[in-house]
Amino acid sequence: MIHRSIRRRTVLQALAGGVTGLSMPSIRRARAATPIRFVTSWYAQAEFGGFYEALAKGYYAAEGLDVRIEAASPQMNVPQLLLAGQADFITGYDFQILSAVASGIPLVAVASTFQHDQQGLMTHDDITALDQLRGHPILIASSSHVTFWPWLKEKYGFDDAQAARYTFNLQPFFANPAAAVQAYASSEVWDAQRNNVPVRFFPFAGLGYPPYGAPIVTTRQKSVGQQDTVRGFIRASLMGWRDYMNDPALGNDLILKANNRMTPDHLAFGIATLKKAGALISFDTATRGIGTMTTERWKATRDFMVAHKLLAETADWQSAFTTSYVDTLRIMPS
Numbered sequence: 001m002i003h004r005s006i007r008r009r010t011v012l013q014a015l016a017g018g019v020t021g022l023s024m025p026s027i028r029r030a031r032a033a034t035p036i037r038f039v040t041s042w043y044a045q046a047e048f049g050g051f052y053e054a055l056a057k058g059y060y061a062a063e064g065l066d067v068r069i070e071a072a073s074p075q076m077n078v079p080q081l082l083l084a085g086q087a088d089f090i091t092g093y094d095f096q097i098l099s100a101v102a103s104g105i106p107l108v109a110v111a112s113t114f115q116h117d118q119q120g121l122m123t124h125d126d127i128t129a130l131d132q133l134r135g136h137p138i139l140i141a142s143s144s145h146v147t148f149w150p151w152l153k154e155k156y157g158f159d160d161a162q163a164a165r166y167t168f169n170l171q172p173f174f175a176n177p178a179a180a181v182q183a184y185a186s187s188e189v190w191d192a193q194r195n196n197v198p199v200r201f202f203p204f205a206g207l208g209y210p211p212y213g214a215p216i217v218t219t220r221q222k223s224v225g226q227q228d229t230v231r232g233f234i235r236a237s238l239m240g241w242r243d244y245m246n247d248p249a250l251g252n253d254l255i256l257k258a259n260n261r262m263t264p265d266h267l268a269f270g271i272a273t274l275k276k277a278g279a280l281i282s283f284d285t286a287t288r289g290i291g292t293m294t295t296e297r298w299k300a301t302r303d304f305m306v307a308h309k310l311l312a313e314t315a316d317w318q319s320a321f322t323t324s325y326v327d328t329l330r331i332m333p334s
Helices: 024-030 046-056 078-083 094-102 142-146 149-156 171-175 188-194 220-225 227-244 249-258 264-277 295-307
Strands: 034-040 065-071 089-091 107-114 119-124 138-140 163-165 180-184 199-203 213-219
Touching: 034 046, 034 227, 046 065, 046 227, 046 249, 046 264, 065 227, 078 089, 078 213, 094 107, 094 213, 094 295, 107 220, 107 227, 119 188, 138 142, 142 149, 180 188, 188 199, 188 264, 213 220, 213 227, 220 227, 227 249, 249 264
Parallel strands: 034 065, 034 089, 138 163, 138 180
Antiparallel strands: 089 213, 107 213, 119 180, 119 199
């Protein structure tokens, strides 16, 4: 991930005009644009490239949406922006959504960016299996104590004394050859390579961790009451992701404008990493299209949380998502 010092930047949709041969003014004359504020869970980078591609190519505008993309800082409570009416859509986390809905907060996931969570552990290269980390310091964010940490403890025999605070500064990891750190292959691994630190990356998805990655989230009220807007936003976003993974140039131009700490080399690394991980692809997407979600996968995450005492067995989990949009859109990978 990008360091915390990066300032939040807003991408202006005006940059998208004319990319697909349709000017923004002509679209707006034909159809009054609905303003949409979309807040991503981190700074502009390849992990959000499809959304910037959709903006650059005018896909949102073609749906009658005047989309503004904003990046959250680590301190922001992004779901709270939805509830306060300060955002229309966000990217979230399956655990976060299920916990919120169990508490009576009306959030709903309407599509999934990635078919698997892209998170994992990064270790120094002498570690060849995660069970070798018993007794080693493992740097994790505070939120990770109620997501993957209980599972890692049970699976590999770790204990809470090992959990050290991760502030999204990798210097403590670089300085301690015994340490491990939560990571994304497209972000922290990039930073390690730039600092000439040999590392290994262990993706959680390959170890039985069930959540989707970066689902698109809105409020239940909007999902029920503004279906055309929600459908249009999802369709444009998924078309953007389809295109971005084939030719990211236009989306990358907007990302570089939005994040002055991002570089073309880092973007290229991030895209290559997402492709290698098959982030957008699963068995389901072959017939259902990218962005798809299934009740079975959400139940697997619910069962996982219940098993690790992160969610009450009686919690209302089925209200946390709807497949009604992605079931009909069928934006196929190309």
